Structure formats: C-alpha cells, structure tokens
Amino acid sequence: MPTSETQQPQSDSLDQSFLSRVLRIVEDQNLIAGEFPTNEKVVEFRHPRELEQEFDLQISKKPTSSDELEKICIKAAKYSVKTCTPKFYNQLYHGVDEFGLAGSWLSDALNTNNYTFEVAPVFILAERAILEYIRRKFGWTQGDGIFCPGGSISNMYGMILARHKAFPEIKTKGLIRGGQSLVIFTSDESHYSISKGANWLGIGTENVIKIKTDEAGKMIPELLEQAIEHAQAEGNVPFFVNATAGSTVMGAFDDLTRISQICKRHGLWMHVDACWGGAVVLSSIHKRLIEGCQFADSIAWNPHKMIGAPLQCSAFIVRHPGLLHQANSASATYLFQQDKFYDVNYDTGDKSVQCGRKVDGFKLWLMMKARGEAYFEGLVDNAFAQAKYFMTLVEKTPGFRPVFDFGYSCTNVCFEYIPERLRGCPETSEWKEEVAQIPPKLKEALIKKGSMMIGYQPLKHKNKSNFFRMVVHCVPPPTPQDMEYAIKELDMCGRLL
Amino acid sequence: MPTSETQQPQSDSLDQSFLSRVLRIVEDQNLIAGEFPTNEKVVEFRHPRELEQEFDLQISKKPTSSDELEKICIKAAKYSVKTCTPKFYNQLYHGVDEFGLAGSWLSDALNTNNYTFEVAPVFILAERAILEYIRRKFGWTQGDGIFCPGGSISNMYGMILARHKAFPEIKTKGLIRGGQSLVIFTSDESHYSISKGANWLGIGTENVIKIKTDEAGKMIPELLEQAIEHAQAEGNVPFFVNATAGSTVMGAFDDLTRISQICKRHGLWMHVDACWGGAVVLSSIHKRLIEGCQFADSIAWNPHKMIGAPLQCSAFIVRHPGLLHQANSASATYLFQQDKFYDVNYDTGDKSVQCGRKVDGFKLWLMMKARGEAYFEGLVDNAFAQAKYFMTLVEKTPGFRPVFDFGYSCTNVCFEYIPERLRGCPETSEWKEEVAQIPPKLKEALIKKGSMMIGYQPLKHKNKSNFFRMVVHCVPPPTPQDMEYAIKELDMCGRLL
Numbered sequence: 001m002p003t004s005e006t007q008q009p010q011s012d013s014l015d016q017s018f019l020s021r022v023l024r025i026v027e028d029q030n031l032i033a034g035e036f037p038t039n040e041k042v043v044e045f046r047h048p049r050e051l052e053q054e055f056d057l058q059i060s061k062k063p064t065s066s067d068e069l070e071k072i073c074i075k076a077a078k079y080s081v082k083t084c085t086p087k088f089y090n091q092l093y094h095g096v097d098e099f100g101l102a103g104s105w106l107s108d109a110l111n112t113n114n115y116t117f118e119v120a121p122v123f124i125l126a127e128r129a130i131l132e133y134i135r136r137k138f139g140w141t142q143g144d145g146i147f148c149p150g151g152s153i154s155n156m157y158g159m160i161l162a163r164h165k166a167f168p169e170i171k172t173k174g175l176i177r178g179g180q181s182l183v184i185f186t187s188d189e190s191h192y193s194i195s196k197g198a199n200w201l202g203i204g205t206e207n208v209i210k211i212k213t214d215e216a217g218k219m220i221p222e223l224l225e226q227a228i229e230h231a232q233a234e235g236n237v238p239f240f241v242n243a244t245a246g247s248t249v250m251g252a253f254d255d256l257t258r259i260s261q262i263c264k265r266h267g268l269w270m271h272v273d274a275c276w277g278g279a280v281v282l283s284s285i286h287k288r289l290i291e292g293c294q295f296a297d298s299i300a301w302n303p304h305k306m307i308g309a310p311l312q313c314s315a316f317i318v319r320h321p322g323l324l325h326q327a328n329s330a331s332a333t334y335l336f337q338q339d340k341f342y343d344v345n346y347d348t349g350d351k352s353v354q355c356g357r358k359v360d361g362f363k364l365w366l367m368m369k370a371r372g373e374a375y376f377e378g379l380v381d382n383a384f385a386q387a388k389y390f391m392t393l394v395e396k397t398p399g400f401r402p403v404f405d406f407g408y409s410c411t412n413v414c415f416e417y418i419p420e421r422l423r424g425c426p427e428t429s430e431w432k433e434e435v436a437q438i439p440p441k442l443k444e445a446l447i448k449k450g451s452m453m454i455g456y457q458p459l460k461h462k463n464k465s466n467f468f469r470m471v472v473h474c475v476p477p478p479t480p481q482d483m484e485y486a487i488k489e490l491d492m493c494g495r496l497l
Numbered sequence: 498m499p500t501s502e503t504q505q506p507q508s509d510s511l512d513q514s515f516l517s518r519v520l521r522i523v524e525d526q527n528l529i530a531g532e533f534p535t536n537e538k539v540v541e542f543r544h545p546r547e548l549e550q551e552f553d554l555q556i557s558k559k560p561t562s563s564d565e566l567e568k569i570c571i572k573a574a575k576y577s578v579k580t581c582t583p584k585f586y587n588q589l590y591h592g593v594d595e596f597g598l599a600g601s602w603l604s605d606a607l608n609t610n611n612y613t614f615e616v617a618p619v620f621i622l623a624e625r626a627i628l629e630y631i632r633r634k635f636g637w638t639q640g641d642g643i644f645c646p647g648g649s650i651s652n653m654y655g656m657i658l659a660r661h662k663a664f665p666e667i668k669t670k671g672l673i674r675g676g677q678s679l680v681i682f683t684s685d686e687s688h689y690s691i692s693k694g695a696n697w698l699g700i701g702t703e704n705v706i707k708i709k710t711d712e713a714g715k716m717i718p719e720l721l722e723q724a725i726e727h728a729q730a731e732g733n734v735p736f737f738v739n740a741t742a743g744s745t746v747m748g749a750f751d752d753l754t755r756i757s758q759i760c761k762r763h764g765l766w767m768h769v770d771a772c773w774g775g776a777v778v779l780s781s782i783h784k785r786l787i788e789g790c791q792f793a794d795s796i797a798w799n800p801h802k803m804i805g806a807p808l809q810c811s812a813f814i815v816r817h818p819g820l821l822h823q824a825n826s827a828s829a830t831y832l833f834q835q836d837k838f839y840d841v842n843y844d845t846g847d848k849s850v851q852c853g854r855k856v857d858g859f860k861l862w863l864m865m866k867a868r869g870e871a872y873f874e875g876l877v878d879n880a881f882a883q884a885k886y887f888m889t890l891v892e893k894t895p896g897f898r899p900v901f902d903f904g905y906s907c908t909n910v911c912f913e914y915i916p917e918r919l920r921g922c923p924e925t926s927e928w929k930e931e932v933a934q935i936p937p938k939l940k941e942a943l944i945k946k947g948s949m950m951i952g953y954q955p956l957k958h959k960n961k962s963n964f965f966r967m968v969v970h971c972v973p974p975p976t977p978q979d980m981e982y983a984i985k986e987l988d989m990c991g992r993l994l
Contacts, residue, residue, distance in 0.1 A: 019529070022599045023520050026606045032516070043618075048843045051618055057626035059862075063869040069596070072866065073603055076619045076859070080607045083616075090616060093853065096608035099566070102519045104605045106570055108807055109519075109528045110577045111593035119580075119587060119950075121540075121548055122573045129554035149646030149809075150851045160697055174679070174701025175672035182671070192827040196850050199825070200657055202699025204671025249831050304853070310605055312646075312855045328696070330689040334746050334954035334966070341941040346545045353693050354647045356590065356801070358809045358855075362573070365556075369569065372560040444838040453616075457831035469831070 021070050029077045031084055032098050041450025042087035044079055051079060081453065084475075086482040090453035092248065092276050094473040097308040099370035103363030104310040114147075114357045115335065115349030117342060124346055127361030130368070134301065135317050137281040138274075139294030144324050145317035146351055147360040151275035152193035153353075154300035154316040155242065159184065159197050160353070161298060161318055162240040162269030164327035171327065174202075181207045183231045186242035187219035188212055188461040189252050191273055194242050207236070213461070216406040217252030219243065225262050232266075240269045245290050246277020249459055249469055251410030253277055256292025264295075272299045275314070277410050279306035279474070282373065283380040289410070306383065306411075307376055308475030309364045324351040379474035387411035387472040390483040397487055399423060399495070403467045411472035417442060417490055419497040436465030438497055445493040452489050518567050526574045528581055529595050538947025539584035541576055548576060578950065581972075583979040587950035589745065589773050591970040594805040596867035600860030601807040611644075611854045612832065612846030614839060621843055624858030627865070631798065632814050634778040635771075636791030641821050642814035643848055644857040648772035649690035650850075651797035651813040652739065656681065656694050657850070658795060658815055659737040659766030661824035668824065671699075678704045680728045683739035684716035685709055685958040686749050688770055691739050704733070710958070713903040714749030716740065722759050729763075737766045742787050743774020746956055746966055748907030750774055753789025761792075769796045772811070774907050776803035776971070779870065780877040786907070803880065803908075804873055805972030806861045821848040876971035884908035884969040887980040894984055896920060896992070900964045908969035914939060914987055916994040933962030935994055942990040949986050 030037065046054065054075060064072070082088065084095035112120045114127065131145035148154040163170055163182065175182070182203050186194045188210040195205045209231065211224045228238045241263050243254040256272060263270040272293055278301030280286040281293075293299060298318040303309040318324055329350040336350050349355065368376065391408050394400045394415045403414040418435055425431055439456035446452045455469045470486065472478055527534065543551065551572060561569070579585065581592035609617045611624065628642035645651040660667055660679065672679070679700050683691045685707040692702045706728065708721045725735045738760050740751040753769060760767040769790055775798030777783040778790075790796060795815040800806040815821055826847040833847050846852065865873065888905050891897045891912045900911040915932055922928055936953035943949045952966045967983065969975055 018595055018599050019520060019523065019602065022602050022606075023516060025603065026516065031606045046618065048614055048618070048622070048840050051622060055619075055622065057622060057862075059627070059630050059865045059870060061869055061871045063872060064866050066867075069863070069867050072863070073599070076603065076623075077607065079619050080609060081616050081618070083608045091610060093608065093610055096606070098515055101605060101608075102515050102570070105516065105519050105602050106522065106573065108598060108601045108605065109523045109593070110574065111580045111590065111598075111808055112577060113588060113590055113808060117545055118944075119578050121543065121545070121578070122552075122576050125545070125548060125552065125554060126573075130556070133556050149650070149855065150853045152850060152852045153646070153650075156697070156850075170699065170701065171696045172701050172703045174695075174704050175699035176676060176678060179673060181673060191852070192829040193852055195827050196825065196852075198671075199668045199827075200653070200698060200850055202667065202672035204667065204669050205827075206669045207671050302853075311608055311610055311853060328693065330692050330696075330702075332689040333957070334952060337937065337954065339937045339963075341937065341944075343545050353649060353653075353697055355649045355688070355690055355693075356647045356799075356808060358646065365554075366566070366569070368556045369561050370563075370566050372558055373556060374558045375560060440834065440836045440838065447615075447838075455831060457834065460830070466836075 018066055018069070022073065025073055025077055031077060031082070032096070032101070040082070040085070042085050042453050043081045043447060043450050045447050045450065046079060054079065086476055086478060086485070087452045089470055089486065090455050092305045092471060093311060095308055095475040096310045097367045097475055100309045100363045100367035103366035107359040107362050112359050114359045115347065115352070115355065117346035118340065120359065123359045123362045124348060126365040127348070130361050130365040131315060131317060134315050138299055138317065140317070140319060142321060143317055143319045144321050144351070145315060146324060146348065148314045148316050149312050149354070149358065151273070151300050151302045151314050152196060154275070154314050155191070155193045155271065155273055156197040156201065157316045158242070158271035158298040158300065159201055159240055161323050161327050162271065165269065165320065165323060166239045181236045183236045183238045184208045184240045184242065185211055185224055185227055185238065187244055187254060189217040189247040189250055190242055190244045191248055191275070213252065215404065216409060217247055217250035219254045219259065221255060221258040221262060224259065228262070228266050228268070238266065238268055240271060243270060243272050245272050245274035245293065246410045248276065249412065249457060250404070250414060251277070251408065251412030253289045253409065256290065256295065260292055260295035269297045270295065272296045275300050275302040276305050278302070279380050282307070282376045284377065285381060286384055303364050306474055307379060308473065309367060312358070313360050313364050328353055379477060382477055383411050383472045383474045386478040386480065386483055387413055389480055390470055390472060390486070393483060393487045397491065399491060400487065403464060413470040414467055415470065416467050417494050420495050432465060438494065439466040439468055441497050442490065442494040446489065449493065451493070452486060454486070515563055515566070519570065522570055522574055528574060528579070529593070529598070537579070537582070539582050539950050540578045540944060540947050542944050542947065543576060551576065583973055583975060583982070584949045586967055586983065587952050589802045589968060590808060592805055592972040593807045594864045594972055597806045597860045597864035600863035604856040604859050609856050611856045612844065612849070612852065614843035615837065617856065620856045620859045621845060623862040624845070627858050627862040628812060628814060631812050635796055635814065637814070637816060639818060640814055640816045641818050641848070642812060643821060643845065645811045645813050646809050646855065648770070648797050648799045648811050649693060651772070651811050652688070652690045652768065652770055653694040653698065654813045655739070655768035655795040655797065656698055656737055658820050658824050659768065662766065662817065662820060663736045678733045680733045680735045681705045681737045681739065682708055682721055682724055682735065684741055684751060686714040686744040686747055687739055687741045688745055688772070710749065712901065713906060714744055714747035716751045716756065718752060718755040718759060721756065725759070725763050725765070735763065735765055737768060740767060740769050742769050742771035742790065743907045745773065746909065746954060747901070747911060748774070748905065748909030750786045750906065753787065753792065757789055757792035766794045767792065769793045772797050772799040773802050775799070776877050779804070779873045781874065782878060783881055800861050803971055804876060805970065806864060809855070810857050810861050825850055876974060879974055880908050880969045880971045883975040883977065883980055884910055886977055887967055887969060887983070890980060890984045894988065896988055897984065900961060910967040911964055912967065913964050914991050917992050929962060935991065936963040936965055938994050939987065939991040943986065946990065948990070949983060951983070
C-alpha cells in the first residue's frame with residue numbers, strides 16, 4: 001500500500017501567503033479602476049523580443065521560490081496594460097468594477113463549474129436571477145438564457161437556435177439542403193463574428209449578406225428586404241438577420257423596430273448583437289436607442305464592455321423557452337442524470353455547447369447587487385455625456401475633426417487628427433494618404449510614451465482610410481478633464497509628425 | 498459642458514477594502530485545497546427553492562452596504578460546493594492550485610483581453626511559452642495552439658482545422674457537398690462534445706460514427722477502419738477521427754499508434770481528446786498510456802482537470818503551423834491592423850473563433866513555474882497510486898466490487914455498491930434493478946450529510962445500469978486515508994439502503 005509519506009509531493013512552505021501577496025501587488029500597483037495616480041503610464045512598452053528577455057519563460061524541473069515568484073508577478077503587472085486608467089481607450093473593454101472583481105475572485109477560489117445545480121448551487125441561482133433581470137431590461141417577459149465565453153459565441157448561439165427552430169433536422173442530418181444555402185443578413189458595419197460564426201457552422205462566409213448602411217452606419221431596412229427577396233429568388237434559404245445595437249467602430253444602432261417587421265414578414269429569426277450597446281438598457285435617457293429590442297428572438301450583451309464587469313461576462317438571451325435545450329442537448333448520462341433527487345430543471349449544462357462552463361453570471365449579479373441600478377444608470381449617462389463633450393472638443397480644437405457628417409453615435413467618437421504641417425492644405429489624394437499614415441505613427445508615439453492607448457482603423461465600406469476611434473467607457477468613470485487630457489496628449493505627440 | 502461633480506456617480510466609500518474581505522473569506526472558509534478541516538462538509542445542501550430563500554436575488558435601485566455584501570459573499574461560499582476537499586470526487590475537476598489561482602486573480606485584476614500583443618504583452622508571451630512547452634510534452638517539435646473556453650470548444654477547433662485542411666472552400670461556400678456528408682469517427686466511450694460539435698458545425702450528429710470499444714473502453718481499430726471504408730463506399734466523406742486519451746467514465750486510452758496508422762492510410766485528420774488524460778505526459782511512468790500522441794494532427798488537453806489549474810484552462814494544439822489562422826481569420830481591420838509598429842505575428846486574435854478571449858494560459862504558466870515539473874510528476878504519480886489503492890479497497894471490502902473485468906484505467910475506478918440486504922442473493926434482473934437504484938439514493942444521502950460527492954451513471958454501450966465512478970485527482974493530493982474514508986463513508990451511508 002502506498003503511504004502518504006512516500007507519495008505526497010512536497011509543496012512550498014510559503015504557499016499560504018501567496019494570495020495575500022497578489023492582493024498587495026494589486027493594491028500597490030493600483031490595478032483597480034479609480035485609484036490610478038495621474039502620472040503613471042498606461043503601458044511600459046517593450047517589443048516582443050525585448051519583453052521575452054525580461055522573463056525566464058521556460059518551465060524547469062525545480063520550483064521557484066515564493067519571493068522569486070512574487071517578483072515575476074510584480075513584473076507581469078508592471079509590463080501589462082493598465083486597463084483601469086483613464087488613458088485606456090483602445091478597446092470596447094477597460095477597467096474592472098471592484099465588486100465584479102470580488103465576485104470573480106470568490107468564484108475562482110471556489111473553482112466551480114457552472115453546469116449543474118448539484119455542483120454550483122449558488123452560482124446557478126445567481127445566473128438565473130441576473131438573466132431574468134437582463135431579459136426584463138430588454139423588455140421581455142419570458143425566455144431563457146446562458147452566459148457564454150464572449151460575444152462571438154453568443155452570436156453563434158443565435159444562429160444555432162434560429163437554424164434549429166427553422167430546420168430541426170439539421171442537428172442530426174447536417175447541412176445538406178440539395179444545393180440551397182442557408183443565408184444570413186447583417187449590416188456592413190456589423191461585427192466580424194457573424195462571418196466567423198458562419199464559417200464554423202458550415203454556412204459559409206459568402207452566405208453572409210452584408211447590407212449597406214446609411215451615413216450613420218445603420219442598416220438600410222429597404223435594402224435588407226430586397227436582399228432577402230433576392231436570396232429567395234435565387235433559391236436559397238434566408239433564416240437569420242443580425243441587427244447591431246452599437247457597432248464596433250461607428251457605434252451605430254440599427255432600427256430594430258423596422259428590422260423586426262421585415263423579419264416577421266419573412267418568417268426570419270431576429271438576433272440583436274448588443275454586445276457593445278446593450279448597456280443603454282440601464283439608462284432611462286439612452287434606452288430609446290435600442291427601441292425594438294423587445295421584438296427580438298435573441299440578444300447578445302457583454303456586460304464586460306461599457307459597464308466594467310470582469311472579462312469574460314457575455315449574456316445571451318432567447319425569447320423561446322426550451323429552445324436552448326432542444327438545440328444543444330446531448331443528454332450525457334454521466335452528468336445530467338434524470339434520477340437525481342433535486343429539481344433538474346436547474347441544471348444548465350445541456351443547454352450549452354460547452355461541457356464545463358466558467359462561472360460568469362455571479363460577478364455581474366454581485367456587482368449590480370453591490371452598486372444598485374441607479375449607480376449604473378449614472379455611469380452610462382456619464383459615459384454618454386463625456387462622449388458628447390469629447391465630440392465638442394474634436395469640433396473646436398485645431399487639427400481635430402469628426403470623420404462623419406452625422407456626428408457620432410453611442411460613445412464612439414470617430415475623428416481625424418491632422419498634424420500642423422498638413423493643416424489648411426488642399427485635400428489631394430497625396431494629402432489624404434499622408435493623413436492616413438498618422439494614426440499608426442501617433443499611436444506608436446503614445447504607446448512608447450505610455451500616455452494613452454486609443455484605437456484606429458480604416459473603414460472600407462465607408463471608403464475611409466485610417467482614423468481614430470475614441471470609445472468612452474464607464475470604468476473608471478470618465479471626467480471632462482480626462483477628455484481634455486486625451487485631446488491635449490494626442491495633439492502634443494502628434495503636432496510635429 | 499458637463500462637470501465631473503454633476504456627472505460622477507457616487508461609489509461606496511468602503512470600496513477599497515472589499516478585495517481584502519474576499520481574501521479573508523477565502524482564508525476563513527478554507528477554500529484553498531489542502532487547508533480543509535476534516536470535519537467540514539463538502540456541501541451544505543439546500544434544494545433550489547430553499548436556497549432561493551437564503552438570498553435576496555433581486556437587483557434593486559439602491560446599493561448594498563459593504564458589510565451586507567460581505568455577508569452575501571460568506572453565504573455564497575457557505576452554500577457552494579467545496580471542490581478543494583478530499584471529499585469531492587464528483588467530476589473531472591476539483592480543488593485549485595493556489596499558485597494557479599494567484600495567476601488567475603492577477604490577470605482578472607488586470608482585466609486583459611488576450612487577443613493582441615498590444616493589449617496583452619505579458620500574457621501573450623506566457624501563453625506562447627506554455628503552449629510550446631505542452632507541444633514538446635506531447636512529443637511535437639513544431640505547431641501552433643490556443644487556449645479555449647473548455648475542452649468542447651477545443652474539440653470543435655480540431656474539427657474545423659481538419660475540415661479546412663481537407664476542404665478549404667467550405668469556409669466561404671458552406672457545407673453543400675452534393676449529397677455527400679462529412680463523416681466523423683469516434684469511440685462509443687468518447688465525450689459527448691464530439692456530437693455537440695457536429696451539431697453546431699452543420700455536420701449532423703448522425704454523421705458521427707460511434708466505433709465500438711473493447712471491454713476496457715478502447716476503440717477497436719479494426720472496426721474504425723471498416724467504418725471508414727463503409728462510409729466511403731456509401732459515397733460519404735470521412736475527414737476526422739477523434740481518439741480519446743482518458744475517457745470520461747472508464748478512463749480509457751485509445752491505441753493512438755494504431756489509430757494514427759489508419760488515419761494516415763486514409764488521409765484523415767487525427768485529433769486526440771486528451772482533455773482528461775493528457776496530464777500523463779507529465780509522468781515518466783504513465784506517459785506510455787498516451788504513446789502515439791506524437792502522430793496526432795491536433796490535441797485537446799484541459800489542465801483544469803487532474804492537475805488543478807483554475808477553471809477554465811483548456812489548451813488546444815495543432816501540428817500544422819499557419820492553419821489556425823487560415824481556418825479562422827476574418828482580418829478585422831479595427832483590431833488586427835497590419836501597419837502596427839511591432840511584430841504582429843504575436844497577435845493571436847485572428848486565429849480564434851472568439852473575438853475577446855480570457856487570459857487562460859498565464860495561470861497555468863505561473864503554477865508550473867512556481868511548482869516545477871517534478872512536483873507535477875509527483876502529483877500525477879500519486880493520483881495513479883491512490884486510484885490503484887482505491888481499487889484494492891473495492892476488491893476486498895464487502896459490498897463493493899469492480900464493474901469491469903479488466904479492472905480500471907487512468908484514475909477512474911468504476912464500482913458497484915451493494916447494500917447488506919442484497920448481498921449474496923441470486924443476481925436476477927429484479928436484483929440488478931434494485932442495485933441500479935442504489936447510486937442515486939446513496940448519493941442523495943452523502944450529499945445531504947455533506948460527507949462526500951461522487952459521480953454515478955449508467956453506460957448503455959456496455960449494457961450497464963447505474964454504477965459509481967471514482968475519479969482520483971491531484972489537488973488536494975489524495976492520501977491512502979482519503980481513499981479509506983471514501984470507502985467507509987459509502988458503506989456507512991449505504992449499508993442499510
């Protein structure tokens with residue numbers, strides 16, 4: 001018989017305290033939003049090859065002492081991007097809500113898999129409660145839902161449920177439909193996950209029909225209807241329309257009411273990708289942007305965007321009870337026994353394409369419980385107000401100008417920056433080419449200085465070369481001074497380019 | 498202009514300390530593996546409706562005080578399952594490695610998205626390093642890889658890459674193949690994620706051919722070859738073989754070398770689902786079980802199983818450089834700009850079906866860095882030794898007996914428990930029916946007592962009714978006393994059923 005003495009691996013005697021060391025690093029390095037000294041950098045940039053020299057990345061036979069490991073963690077924090085600063089506008093996520101993080105730390109420590117009530121009783125209830133809350137916020141009185149590992153997977157859930165509702169036999173038979181293709185419709189401003197999903201699901205990226213948008217980036221409903229009729233006339237099978245509520249670059253909200261009418265007329269599933277813009281449901285003022293979401297069949301919303309839930313926190317909701325289960329179930333007998341002694345309707349695992357599923361609902365539930373709805377309404381309203389203020393600064397500051405005549409949408413402000421030497425010149429094609437080369441150069445300067453991170457991109461479907469996209473978030477709550485800082489810093493680093 | 502005074506939401510003045518309160522809960526409630534008092538319960542069970550009464554699950558307008566919130570967190574921990582105890586054998590995951598958890602807490606605090614080097618410099622390097630380490634451990638000298646949200650998604654990656662390598666046009670055109678179905682082969686002991694993946698990817702669950710296994714649960718290679726030839730003869734298109742290394746119930750390892758020869762002969766992709774059994778690569782003694790993995794095209798391994806990395810931690814590796822990118826890229830211009838000033842080969846996002854991707858590699862890298870390889874080798878060897886000891890207890894303890902003549906495999910010990918009144922009786926069909934009703938009843942008793950959680954299931958393809966599955970893990974490192982406790986506790990609660 002093996003004895004515990006001979007078989008037991010030796011562990012580091014300093015183990016007990018390592019989590020408290022992590023807490024100290026988090027506090028000392030001000031990693032939580034709202035506590036960041038203004039003179040600190042958003043990033044201490046090193047090129048990949050340089051950064052590789054800072055760490056011994058190899059795994060060796062022997063352990064590393066806790067002191068050494070603490071140094072590694074300090075260095076990891078030092079060279080990581082400080083998303084908690086009011087200098088990080090690079091992406092649609094940003095700083096983290098402290099109570100959300102607390103929920104994340106607690107559920108991580110409990111190391112729980114969210115697939116059955118049996119193993120995740122509290123987290124299953126929290127997920128049910130927060131999903132029911134989200135459905136109500138989007139104007140629904142019934143339905144189901146699940147937290148997903150990111151909005152792209154949420155959007156795929158939408159496609160799968162739409163497919164299963166229309167053609168349940170595809171689950172078993174696969175996608176042979178006698179030469180007919182399933183067809184998806186989405187705007188040319190929509191997120192690329194629609195195409196990635198169509199690739200994975202065997203629909204094919206060419207069967208994603210990109211509908212033109214108006215000058216503000218909203219899908220043109222008449223063109224959607226024409227495209228549906230055209231696909232039908234070609235003998236193909238429309239089944240899914242993705243409407244966007246808060247597009248990635250322009251922040252556009254499609255007209256959900258009109259799109260829902262078209263979907264109804266043609267018997268198509270209406271999914272709303274509200275991953276970015278969904279947070280407007282928390283605001284009495286701004287929820288009008290998402291009017292019509294109450295008619296959707298499914299909605300994806302990422303609370304890890306805009307309102308600062310810790311990554312990953314992506315909610316998917318569906319109006320039709322039972323469909324998540326019907327579309328995804330495989331009835332694994334080792335996990336979803338039907339002879340359990342409790343109400344197995346609380347088990348969620350067979351609704352999911354995943355088997356194990358991380359606890360993502362609890363942290364959102366906890367942070368909303370902690371802060372209360374009114375706090376988040378204030379956060380969202382403030383982010384919109386600061387975006388508006390940023391736009392006024394863009395309009396009045398020399399060298400800055402909006403990219404689009406319509407202005408801006410959501411909290412996305414798209415703008416061009418023109419260095420001094422190029423201001424007031426005739427806007428020839430050479431001039432435009434030069435201006436388009438500014439964003440990568442200016443961004444490089446900002447990153448190397450560590451003073452700001454902000455996104456830029458071209459937008460082919462609007463015939464635009466590189467321009468900047470400011471995205472104003474809720475965490476840390478931006479101030480007018482933050483907006484002024486962003487403008488000043490861009491101008492200071494960019495003027496002489 | 499909005500002022501910061503009017504727009505700024507008010508936050509709770511006690512914010513600063515809440516993370517330290519979480520740390521205290523984790524310490525006070527002994528949530529970290531290895532520190533659990535022997536008299537504490539693995540779960541304080543409440544039925545769903547009862548547990549709902551313990552929490553006010555509603556989100557209200559107003560905030561909750563930090564003191565109240567702390568009580569909620571304490572209660573959440575109290576009613577959660579303590580996966581860190583040597584009383585939790587319910588699933589293939591279990592207690593968490595403290596250093597892994599430290600990595601998770603740190604990356605959660607930094608709230609980082611793992612899609613570009615730009616925003617995740619340190620975590621991208623750690624992911625690259627640990628994936629390269631994993632590839633080497635599985636006997637590869639080249640390739641690529643990515644961390645996925647769970648093994649089911651990893652297995653889908655395998656299918657997608659296989660499909661893209663064989664039929665790259667499906668990415669754009671979709672799955673119409675003129676009446677031919679794509680066909681997948683996997684054992685009848687394999688994980689249900691293969692079927693779930695076939696459902697999502699439009700292949701169809703009926704096009705997943707389940708190959709019979711031998712008495713030990715290993716796929717029978719001759720039958721695999723026959724099935725491939727049969728599918729071809731029917732005009733369908735075999736493209737993917739899933740071999741299992743550590744099946745969920747029986748712990749079976751397929752003969753990877755022979756399967757690889759068959760795949761080679763027929764030009765098929767060989768994926769290895771090593772989600773559970775992959776940890777044997779860390780052991781000089783037990784890695785022989787996975788011999789042949791060096792010939793695979795892709796492998797899925799979940800370090801959150803067996804070795805105790807925090808959930809989720811699922812590695813997917815592929816032998817063919819470039820294919821992850823080719824199969825998944827959508828070239829989003831707002832995220833993967835090619836005019837960046839650093840080496841964009843370090844950006845991972847366009848290799849993924851996800852957009853945002855949680856940092857899952859760093860925690861594994863950190864815990865392996867902390868502990869060293871030798872520690873994990875000891876852990877794995879100890880888990881196997883304790884499983885062996887558990888099997889001897891099953892064989893010699895009255896009322897217990899192995900389910901299978903072959904014994905057991907991996908650290909999965911399948912056994913029946915027979916209460917006193919049924920021992921020594923003729924094993925009629927009525928008797929068998931009664932014995933099959935014991936596991937749910939005995940499990941209910943154990944859970945209500947809080948003394949142990951252990952899985953049970955029927956296994957139709959082996960013509961078996963309900964039986965127990967013991968799975969021995971690495972964290973907390975099991976001792977002979979733990980194995981004896983499990984046997985005694987089952988017998989104490991089950992004898993009089």
